[in-house]
Amino acid sequence: MKKIAVIGTGYVGLVTGTCFAELGNEVTCVDVDKEKVEMMKNGQVPIYEPGLEEIFKRNLHAGRLSFTLDLAAAVDGAEVIFLALPTPSAEDGSANLQYVYDVADQLGPLLKNYAVVIDKSTVPVGTAEEVAARIAKSATAAFDVVSNPEFLREGFAVQDFMQPDRIVVGTESTRAREVMAELYEPIVRDDHPLLFMSPRSAELTKYAGNSFLAAKITFMNQIANLCEVLGADVDDVREGIGHDTRIGHRFLYPGIGYGGSCFPKDVLALIHTAEQQDFDFGLLKTVVKNNFAQQQVLTAKVLGYFDGNVKGKTFALWGLAFKPETDDIREAPALAIIKALTGAGATIRAYDPEAMKNVQRRFGDNPSLILTKDEFEAADGADALLIATEWRQFESVAPDRLKSLLKYPVVFDGRNIFTPATMQEAGFYYESIGRPVKHPR
Ligand SMILES: NC(=O)c1ccc[n+]([C@@H]2O[C@H](COP(=O)([O-])OP(=O)(O)OC[C@H]3O[C@@H](n4cnc5c(N)ncnc54)[C@H](O)[C@@H]3O)[C@@H](O)[C@H]2O)c1
Incomplete structure (x- = not known):
């Protein structure tokens, strides 16, 4: 059992913290987002991730998992400190390391005993060295900085944590290596190896x-x-x-x-x-x-079909998350479609099983975007349907039912969820990606 602090409780930090608690460790997660911390303290998971809620609640109730806004309290006595902070793109395409460095600058005086500080965020080669230099400026206790990039996939994050293909650890320190080996021991298997390498190689591996x-x-x-x-x-x-x-x-x-x-x-x-x-x-x-x-391809097909004029048209849009099984809409291709088609004068009736709240937050003020209660309401009366995310529940919609809802039987499928032959038999004009159009106009 180790005392662990996780700094940043987003998709990576929350999954990491919860799963390490599930493995029997005592985990304190810290975040600067008051609303999020409040929610988590009250037993609510702020993101959608299959399987997470159950183990989150179990470990919260067991007292192995706790949440705070107080960085000093979180790292107090922690032997292992994960940095799971955002590293978004800066203007020039480089990784913005401001969040990581801000925390590194505060950590030095907070370390009372030896600790391993772990870069779990995706950070460029050389960041572990810079984080160590920043902590060293004000630290009196011994510490090591280790690169341990995260490979989890949203939608499979818990499974990927518990059964990773491999765990990559970049460190030159024997002491840190031992701590990391103990930490991951419960999930390491012959076919899920723990790979030790230099911090630079680990950073580049990700x-x-x-x-x-x-x-x-x-x-x-x-x-x-x-x-x-x-x-x-x-x-x-x-x-x-x-x-x-x-x-x-x-x-x-x-x-x-x-x-x-x-x-x-x-x-x-x-x-x-x-x-x-x-x-x-x-x-x-x-x-x-x-x-x-490629993110413009579906819009181009729609514009081609409507001779370049979609003003006054209404389109149903199925799927807003960047992929199924997540509520994450960051850089989602659906956003490019919304922007292009509403910009050209069309109205979009959109539905996603999990991402509605995030879309509402981001596009709530766009009068040309109507968020519907399900995929059927989205399709109701639309001039055509566009599919941007391959959620399973869309695949099982019967073509006849879809046809009865749409104003015209026209589908632009950006994820190839239907079979061209089936759609043709059902009387649709159906375009997908890389498959022959069965019903040329
Ligand atoms: N999301 C993924 O699928 C995934 C997978 C592998 C690696 N990564 C990497 O992991 C890192 C984190 O990604 P994410 O998707 O979890 O990000 P996220 O945006 O979901 O979460 C980051 C969290 O950090 C918090 N935060 C910001 N500044 C803070 C501070 N000073 N102290 C405490 N908390 C602070 C934010 O409030 C937020 O809750 C990134 O580098 C990302 O590239 C992400």
Whole structure:
């Protein structure tokens, strides 16, 4: 059992804190957001993450998990201190390290005994060294700074924490290494190894992983776009290459671009890191450019269908979160669609199973955006349906029911959730990504 402090209780910090409490540790989470801390103290989980609420409540009631606004109280006596703070994109694409450095600057005098300070945030190469230097300025107790990047996926965060593919720990300190090995011992398995390396390698591993996945998605999106002009079907091509064990089946589904709080900012930050060393990461620059274009693809299809004029039209939009099983709308492709179509004079009737509150907060003042109570109300009377997130519940909507709701049977599916043949049989004009249009207009 260890005494742990988690600084920042967002998607990463809250999952990390709750899961370490579940493993029997005593965890105090600290945040600067008063409303959030109040909610959590009262037993409410401020984010949607499958499986989190149950273990959150169990550990809160068991007294292993607590919340505070007071940084000094949280780190008092903690042997392990996680930094799970935001690292958003700065104007120039670099990671904004202000949140991490602000906390590092305060930590020195608060450390009473030896502590391992762990960078869990995604931070550029060299940050662990800078965090250590900042803490050292005012610390009297011994400490180590370790890089331990987080690889969890929103929507699977608890599962990914408890059964990680691997845990990466960057440290040169034997003492910190022992603490980290003990901390993760309950979840380390032969096939879920704890990988020790230098802090610099650990920091780069996180960016390399996310950038690789962003490039893989972008590659498939490009293949899908090529399928459309060549008359090939991306589903067949995907199957055909996925069976090659060097490629694999995962992350081969084309769509309307990657989004979320990680891929966009992490790819930009790696390009920036490379540029600082006069290293031109041309491949990733192309990924960014192509992904931006891909986020406009569905809108372009709609505009093409309506001869460039959508003024006065009403569109149903299914899905607002950047992917299913999360309420996170940061950099979601749906936002680009809302902006483009309402900007062109259309009205959007939108629904998402989990992200409505976040959308309301961000776009509540847009009179052309109507938030509906479910996917059926969104479709009711719309000139066409657009699909931006592949929530399971949308897949099970019967085409006949959908047809009876829409004003015209027209669907632009940015996530390929329906089968073209089924939609054609049901009498829809149906466009998806990289698959032949069965009903040319
Ligand atoms: N979200 C993901 O799926 C994911 C996955 C892997 C890595 N990461 C990385 O983890 C880090 C955190 O991401 P997130 O999605 O959890 O962010 P988030 O925005 O959801 O949460 C960050 C939290 O930190 C709090 N905070 C800000 N300043 C603070 C301070 N001075 N003291 C205490 N709390 C403070 C905020 O109020 C917020 O609650 C980022 O670097 C991100 O790139 C995120």
